[in-house]
Amino acid sequence: MAPFGVDLDYVAVAALFCIGLYMLVAKSNLLKKLLGLNVMETSVFAFIVTSGMVEGGDPPLLVAGAQPPFASPIPQAMVLTGIVVVVSVTAVALSLIVQIYAHYGTLEVDELKERP
Amino acid sequence: MKGWALALVVVVAATLAIGVQGLPTHDAPEAPIHDHVGARYVERGVEETGMRNLVGAVLLNYRGFDTMVEVVVIFTALAAVLALPRAGSVADAPEALPVSPVVLFVVRLLAPFIALFAIALLFRGHVSPGGGFQAGALFGALFVALGLVLGRRGAARLVPERARPWLQAAAPLTFAAVAALGWALTGSFLGFPQAPELHAVREAMALALEVAIAVGGGVILGSLFQTMEA
Amino acid sequence: MSVAWEQLLPWAVALPFVGAALTPVLAARSPRWTGPWAWGVVLATVAVTVGLVAHVAEAGAFTYAIGGWSGAYGIELRFDRFAAWVLPLSLLFAVIVPFSWRYVVVSLEPARWGAFYALLLLVMGGMIGFSITGDLFNLFVFMEVTSLSSYALVAVGGRGVAAWAALKYLFLGAVASLLALLGTALLFVLTGSLNLADVAARLGPDVARGPVLIAFAALVTSFLVKAAVFPLHVWLPDAHAIAPSPVSAVLSGLVVKTGIVGLVRVVQLFHAADAVPLAGFHLALAWLGAVSIVMGAFLAIFQDDLKLMLAYSTISNVGYIVLGFGLAAPYAAVGASVHVVNHALIKTTLFLAAGALIHQTGFRTLSDLRGVARAMPQTAAVMAIGAVSIVGLPPTAGFLCKWYIALGAFEADRAPFGFALVFGALFIFVYYIRMVNALYFQAPVHARVAEATEVPWSMRAPLLLLAASCLVLGLLGGAPLAFVEPAVAGVLPVGGP
């Protein structure tokens, strides 16, 4: 979709990336930071999937009745892999966050920095 | 802090805005993404892999090595969580999450259907959207939902204690086994035989991978949930 | 009978992964055997890698098409001389794993043994895969295995502080991985390919410059974070100092090097494609390296905590490597490549020896550990050999590397960098002298230090072996340099020296 010569999809993806980045760097709460990281990651996935789309294209399922052009299967496979990677990292991060809270009693970075 | 963060975001936004300018339009069929490797997959994928779902063909066959490493990544997450010191003693662990009766009812109602849907995704993955990962994710989600309903003990009983480590390792091990089989049959690691008389073998190999990914992935997601909740 | 070594390349990755997957299975039956099992897996992997390296030294670089899909149509492994040079780093696991037996038994409850060894094997497999893959996305996935297991290994040792250090590492590491994925995605959109060589071939002059530059910047930034080059090093000191000592050795000696390997791969790609102004980039890299050398060494001087000092020393030494590649002069690049391995060996020695001292005395600062050499002469001697090697006194390998990098600086007409190098070497000299002085020439202040006993053999044997290797690598002199020279030819705008 590109009205006025601007690729709206890519603009939206870039905006999501920036929102996630803002959460990651500006928020003090660890869980909010992690949510920001997830938003950033999904924005990159959205970029990858979008790049493989084609105007009026069908999903890359070559069953009876499917018409070319097809969306490219490679970006979709990459993103499937990526989603699983991200959930793995998120699970480990959440376990660490729970431990940090159990020990320090806070999730705010500025308070954590003051403790030894 | 906030000002510094905003400045960083503005810089990144500007960089991305410039970067977006020169990118090929994604909707155009003549973009490099559709024209080089992608074109061959669309053209010959079905013949070369025997799978009509090309995403599955890429995941299991053309780029199967990525998927092998990816199941190792999930396994790593499990090993990571299991290697961490246990949080607190049993005494200060909070009780199970409070769950409303409506949720309980809905989960009980939906559980068989979710399971059915996951199995359908698994076994029809070569001709329709779906496949091992999607089914595994659904199994995992089902695990989590049942954990809410049955409580920790009940959910733990779904997977027998003795089989658990094997099931958690199922995906990487099956991948290695299939890779070795391909090595023996075709001479290349993770190779799928293409000869017509070996099509049944090829399908069996793909199915073994799908099932292992679904079971292994589902069990690991469920274990992650249980370890975090415990 | 000749073994078809090419055929074994994917197993160099698959073996540690299978071993890791089976470790928890074994742990469920008898946790005691997980350590020896992990060691067995490491030795098998090392046997394969050594065979492969010998094969490459003889027959030259080769590629392996996974699943028979050659070129860009599948995933290709590429085993060139640079990979052959960094791959033997996995040898170090063969001493780190037995060293950690005692630590594991003393510090972790049996339920966690399996997971700990599994993570060590996963780091190893991930690093091997990272160095041999010829595919951009595959590079990313391998990087994730290595990173994710490293985050967890940092947190294994303790509750609050360790978890916080690990989480900081995780956040920065995840952003770095995300940047690598973004760069990969951009290159894929521009060329339609993920194969490193194919991408390089297709990044022709008609491809838009803006996205290419962003992809390049994203990939380079990602690997600079992983390599902990100065302004991007903030995650390193805490993570490396707080982690259990065998883990510190793995992280500081080996995992940091994945950033360097990634950097080399990216520069290779863009050099072949001639798509970005590499001259300016090399200059920036050289500056970053020089700043890292000086700042890392400077900050290390002020550390009383032994492991924290070693961690800052890693930043400084990575600076040497980055400077060496940044100078883009043949001598410097050869020196830098050798220093990759050299520093891995020495830093592993130092961290394990530090771990041994901490393990036996319970103290971790230099002021508490004063005079420990009297009670633990062998461990202290290993520490001293490591210090002499890393400072780079003439007979050791450290000297040769730095000498080559300095030669490169003059060769490239960048004498100021030569001064940065000398300056940094002076700082490094100061703090290692301080360390040796504290261990040897000061009186013990704690009874526990004065009465400490030498470490058990499961720890002592690895230490002595490592110290001997440090000396041997130094005495080998030019031999490693000769092996690496052809390897760096592809990394540079100009041919070998």
Next chain:
Amino acid sequence: MSDLFDAVMLALLLATALAVARARDLVAAVVLFSMYGLTLCLVWQHRGAPDVAITEAAVGAGVTTVLFLIAVARTRREERR
């Protein structure tokens, strides 16, 4: 028609992402994040990536959300002002 659907979806994506950033109640933030994930999943389903859509719905919006909710339950619900 299709363009309109896409535009609405993109707007909804940005709105949910901003809402996640703004929410002080962490449970609300997590639930909004799962809405964000489901919106993304609809976009992908609509535009030729059903495989990714199913996975995002199950993993991105489902499993991730539950893991986050457990973490919130075991820590603190409010982000400090």
